[in-house]
Amino acid sequence: MIMEIITAVKGFKDILPGEAGKWQYVEEQARKIFTAFGCLEIRIPILEKTDLFARGIGEATDIVEKEMYTFRDRGADLITLRPEATASIIRAYLEHHLYAADPVAKLYTIGPMFRRERPQKGRYRQFHQLDVEILGYEDARIDAEVILMLIHFLKSVGLKSPQLELNSLGCPSCRPSFRESILQFLQGKEGDLCEDCQRRISTNPLRVFDCKMEGCKHIIAQAPVIQDFLCGGCRDHFAEVLASLAVFDIAYTINPRMVRGLDYYARTTFEITTDFLGAQNAIVGGGRYDGLIRDLGGPDIPGIGFAIGFERLLAMMPADQCDDFIKPPALFIAALGTEAQKFAYQLCNRFRMQGIPTEMDYTAKGLKSQMKRADRLKCRKVLIIGDREIEAQQADLRDMQTGEQVKVTLDNPEEWKDRI
RNA sequence: GUGGGUGUAGCUCAGUUGGUUAGAGUGCCGGGUUGUGGCCCCGGAGGUCGAGGGUUCAAAUCCCUUCACUCACCCCA
Numbered sequence: 001m002i003m004e005i006i007t008a009v010k011g012f013k014d015i016l017p018g019e020a021g022k023w024q025y026v027e028e029q030a031r032k033i034f035t036a037f038g039c040l041e042i043r044i045p046i047l048e049k050t051d052l053f054a055r056g057i058g059e060a061t062d063i064v065e066k067e068m069y070t071f072r073d074r075g076a077d078l079i080t081l082r083p084e085a086t087a088s089i090i091r092a093y094l095e096h097h098l099y100a101a102d103p104v105a106k107l108y109t110i111g112p113m114f115r116r117e118r119p120q121k122g123r124y125r126q127f128h129q130l131d132v133e134i135l136g137y138e139d140a141r142i143d144a145e146v147i148l149m150l151i152h153f154l155k156s157v158g159l160k161s162p163q164l165e166l167n168s169l170g171c172p173s174c175r176p177s178f179r180e181s182i183l184q185f186l187q188g189k190e191g192d193l194c195e196d197c198q199r200r201i202s203t204n205p206l207r208v209f210d211c212k213m214e215g216c217k218h219i220i221a222q223a224p225v226i227q228d229f230l231c232g233g234c235r236d237h238f239a240e241v242l243a244s245l246a247v248f249d250i251a252y253t254i255n256p257r258m259v260r261g262l263d264y265y266a267r268t269t270f271e272i273t274t275d276f277l278g279a280q281n282a283i284v285g286g287g288r289y290d291g292l293i294r295d296l297g298g299p300d301i302p303g304i305g306f307a308i309g310f311e312r313l314l315a316m317m318p319a320d321q322c323d324d325f326i327k328p329p330a331l332f333i334a335a336l337g338t339e340a341q342k343f344a345y346q347l348c349n350r351f352r353m354q355g356i357p358t359e360m361d362y363t364a365k366g367l368k369s370q371m372k373r374a375d376r377l378k379c380r381k382v383l384i385i386g387d388r389e390i391e392a393q394q395a396d397l398r399d400m401q402t403g404e405q406v407k408v409t410l411d412n413p414e415e416w417k418d419r420i
Numbered sequence: 421g422u423g424g425g426u427g428u429a430g431c432u433c434a435g436u437u438g439g440u441u442a443g444a445g446u447g448c449c450g451g452g453u454u455g456u457g458g459c460c461c462c463g464g465a466g467g468u469c470g471a472g473g474g475u476u477c478a479a480a481u482c483c484c485u486u487c488a489c490u491c492a493c494c495c496c497a
Binding site for chain 1: 422449455456457488491492493494
């Protein structure tokens with residue numbers, strides 16, 4: 001009987017050793033930079049109660065409506081594989097009363113998210129995000145600071161020209177009047193809108209701005225823009241964000257038609273896109289969510305954050321940034337014969353315990369094939385031991401780049417281990 | 421959820437109007453070098469041609485069904 005190999009679930013990808021080094025590099029870079037900006041790591045569960053996302057992200061969003069992995073936990077609560085990190089971070093912040101000791105919390109997390117969409121380039125059902133959330137500051141300088149950190153990070157991993165788009169979505173005191181005027185504007189034009197947008201009029205009219213259908217884009221081009229409806233507070237706030245960005249010469253374009261797919265955003269929102277990546281061109285999305293913590297049952301504390309699409313970021317990193325993440329072993333021990341193998345086995349593991357990455361071959365093959373393996377592993381040096389060498393307590397240490405060989409003593413490896 | 425494209429060796433791909441034993445490059449194993457990698461030369465292993473059905477004397481090739489992958493719509497990071 002032929003056994004069929006079990007494959008991974010659709011949209012779920014393996015990160016193979018060849019690419020894992022790249023992941024580690026980007027993660028390290030992120031930790032370094034986020035830490036310098038005062039962020040602390042938080043690790044949160046992958047499963048949450050479904051209500052958290054329904055309340056946090058918004059019932060009418062696509063994510064909640066049709067993309068979540070939701071199931072019943074053995075007949076108990078409805079639980080969901082997290083589709084994003086913000087709601088979970090705020091849940092943890094509230095659950096552990098982090099705001100009691102200090103309302104300000106600057107947090108980051110790195111991990112997998114899950115959305116059941118049709119996979120394509122730059123879009124997987126399990127994907128990873130680098131997520132930063134700054135809670136407790138309303139100051140517009142924080143908005144700019146977050147963006148500064150983000151762009152600094154993106155450039156540090158080799159991203160050539162991140163394009164920053166900005167908008168302000170207003171707040172609960174000014175958005176209703178904007179919403180009203182949009183509804184008025186769309187009145188009578190329903191017939192010219194696509195099916196989805198007709199539905200959006202009743203669910204979330206702002207999302208019509210996001211539509212990519214030519215007909216809808218044409219109509220929306222003449223629609224009123226949020227900027228004209230911002231209240232004094234929001235207008236000042238946005239102006240100060242721009243002024244603070246100017247301090248660091250951060251280039252941006254204001255996109256008054258940019259709205260976001262999650263309901264909780266207010267005031268500053270931003271997106272970073274690139275044209276390298278096909279249709280899925282957004283690598284970062286973020287913004288301010290001043291009402292969210294309260295909506296989730298907490299005190300009225302403001303917040304701002306962003307999420308970077310890890311896979312998309314990696315896909316855009318220049319090739320020369322992606323090489324050489326695999327560190328080859330420093331030493332290969334080629335051992336011929338029983339005695340030499342015995343000796344090699346000991347020495348190999350002794351070196352490893354001293355932190356020297358060392359490899360050997362256990363199949364008793366000829367020297368030629370062991371050399372070949374050493375070469376394939378890209379080892380810098382090879383120690384060649386046979387019965388002759390055991391007898392003489394001296395072996396050849398070969399430099400694989402220059403081909404030079406020197407005699408080293410076997411009874412005292414400490415003498416030459418620094419030369420590996 | 422809706423469209424398009426592609427499935428042949430581990431990988432990248434050829435394969436003519438249907439025709440005999442399905443190929444190349446690369447990788448892997450071995451040899452040329454009795455104990456020295458890379459370059460070169462020689463040899464070897466490796467394929468139910470995605471799966472199922474149909475047409476035919478004959479199917480990788482034509483038809484149908486199905487599955488997988490992929491790109492795009494949509495949505496978003």
